[in-house]
Amino acid sequence: MASLAETEIITRFQKYLQIDTVQPNPDYIAAADFIISEAKSISLESQSIEFVQGKPIVLLKWIGSDPLLPAILLNSHVDVVPFEEDKWDHPPLGAEIDEDGKIYARGTQDMKSVGMQYLEAIRKLRASGFKPLRSVYVSFVPDEEIGGIDGVGKFVESDIFKSLNISIVLDEGLPSPTESYRVFNGERIPWSLQIKAVGQPGHGSKLYDDSAMENLTKSIESIMRFRASQFDQLKHKECLKGEGDVISVNMVFLKAGTPTPDDGFVMNLQPSEAEAGFDIRVPPAADPEALERRLVGEWAPPARNMSLKLWRGDQELARKQFVTATNDSNPWWGLLENAVKEAGGNTSKPEIFPASTDSRYFRKAGLLAIGFSPISNTPSLLHDHNEYLSQSEYLKGINMYVSILKAYTSYALPE
Ligand SMILES: CSCC[C@H](NC=O)C(=O)O
Ligand SMILES: [Zn+2]
Numbered sequence: 001m002a003s004l005a006e007t008e009i010i011t012r013f014q015k016y017l018q019i020d021t022v023q024p025n026p027d028y029i030a031a032a033d034f035i036i037s038e039a040k041s042i043s044l045e046s047q048s049i050e051f052v053q054g055k056p057i058v059l060l061k062w063i064g065s066d067p068l069l070p071a072i073l074l075n076s077h078v079d080v081v082p083f084e085e086d087k088w089d090h091p092p093l094g095a096e097i098d099e100d101g102k103i104y105a106r107g108t109q110d111m112k113s114v115g116m117q118y119l120e121a122i123r124k125l126r127a128s129g130f131k132p133l134r135s136v137y138v139s140f141v142p143d144e145e146i147g148g149i150d151g152v153g154k155f156v157e158s159d160i161f162k163s164l165n166i167s168i169v170l171d172e173g174l175p176s177p178t179e180s181y182r183v184f185n186g187e188r189i190p191w192s193l194q195i196k197a198v199g200q201p202g203h204g205s206k207l208y209d210d211s212a213m214e215n216l217t218k219s220i221e222s223i224m225r226f227r228a229s230q231f232d233q234l235k236h237k238e239c240l241k242g243e244g245d246v247i248s249v250n251m252v253f254l255k256a257g258t259p260t261p262d263d264g265f266v267m268n269l270q271p272s273e274a275e276a277g278f279d280i281r282v283p284p285a286a287d288p289e290a291l292e293r294r295l296v297g298e299w300a301p302p303a304r305n306m307s308l309k310l311w312r313g314d315q316e317l318a319r320k321q322f323v324t325a326t327n328d329s330n331p332w333w334g335l336l337e338n339a340v341k342e343a344g345g346n347t348s349k350p351e352i353f354p355a356s357t358d359s360r361y362f363r364k365a366g367l368l369a370i371g372f373s374p375i376s377n378t379p380s381l382l383h384d385h386n387e388y389l390s391q392s393e394y395l396k397g398i399n400m401y402v403s404i405l406k407a408y409t410s411y412a413l414p415e
């Protein structure tokens with residue numbers, strides 16, 4: 001039987017999940033109102049900062065007894081990705097709980113859980129009379145799922161942010177299917193590539209060189225060979241590489257052909273244009289310039305009548321990647337591992353996050369950032385159907401943050 005306090009904790013989580021913060025039209029105002037009222041209920045000071053109108057960053061403050069010591073930032077994004085409602089067994093904004101105690105909703109893993117767990121941990125610590133030495137800031141940010149440019153991208157550049165004197169940031173990680181929590185000290189940078197081939201149109205029966213379809217197909221074959229080589233390294237675990245240590249390339253759209261009014265295609269006409277799109281993720285250890293040369297030389301060579309469009313978001317991050325140290329030079333790493341242990345959990349070896357998070361902006365700004373979502377024994381369902389988190393895992397995660405916050409806010413030595 002859940003205690004009354006536990007029921008209330010779960011109800012608060014459900015309320016946050018039920019707020020429609022789905023991209024591309026997240027209700028950031030409703031979410032900010034909710035977060036600010038939660039903050040009030042635990043006597044935390046709050047501030048809503050709009051670098052871009054309608055996209056507030058909600059910043060909560062728990063000031064420590066030695067405010068001169070560098071502070072701790074607990075970051076989470078408020079937006080969630082869209083869903084195909086008819087493919088779900090429970091309404092994606094319903095936060096329904098099944099007979100096994102699993103809470104179903106978009107954001108249960110990515111990452112409304114983490115945002116609320118930070119607050120619940122602070123609520124518990126305050127109720128127990130705990131006083132932090134270092135200050136703790138909690139940020140609820142917009143637009144992570146669409147690149148973070150109007151969110152953390154602007155936040156880290158601001159004077160407000162610089163005045164906070166933050167030394168360590170905790171941000172999202174990934175669920176672990178095993179008992180050990182996953183921890184991340186870097187991430188891959190997203191590249192979006194579109195390639196286009198042009199060629200002479202012609203009769204569907206004719207064999208000729210240099211058609212748009214032939215030119216595009218040659219590129220796709222080359223890209224797929226590269227993909228296979230990266231995937232092989234991952235499968236054979238050479239040098240114990242994890243999924244974030246190789247370059248991923250996945251074709252995400254194909255566009256070609258001459259349409260007919262009934263949604264079909266003209267079958268006896270070879271088209272004059274053909275396009276394909278790829279999601280590429282580049283790990284910190286990869287050489288971006290070598291990959292650029294490959295794009296132009298092999299994947300979209302002008303000599304084969306190909307052109308390309310490449311989107312990489314932040315230009316500096318596209319060229320240089322930042323990784324957080326996990327050795328003794330970073331005291332926060334060991335403190336986190338120990339705090340998790342003290343709360344009855346354990347962490348696995350540091351990994352490179354295979355997708356992208358706001359941590360890349362914090363790392364670029366020179367801060368240490370650790371990716372950690374306290375979710376173990378759970379399949380990773382980020383961006384998937386039927387995303388869920390069990391009540392017990394959620395409650396356990398709060399205790400992890402209680403332990404981490406105790407250790408972090410009491411750490412007295414200057415870094
Ligand atoms: C273009 S940045 C996209 C950020 C997104 N983040 C998490 O899923 C991702 O696709 O990794
Ligand atoms: Zn996320």
Ligand SMILES: [Zn+2]
Binds near residue numbers: 081383
């Ligand atoms: Zn996501």
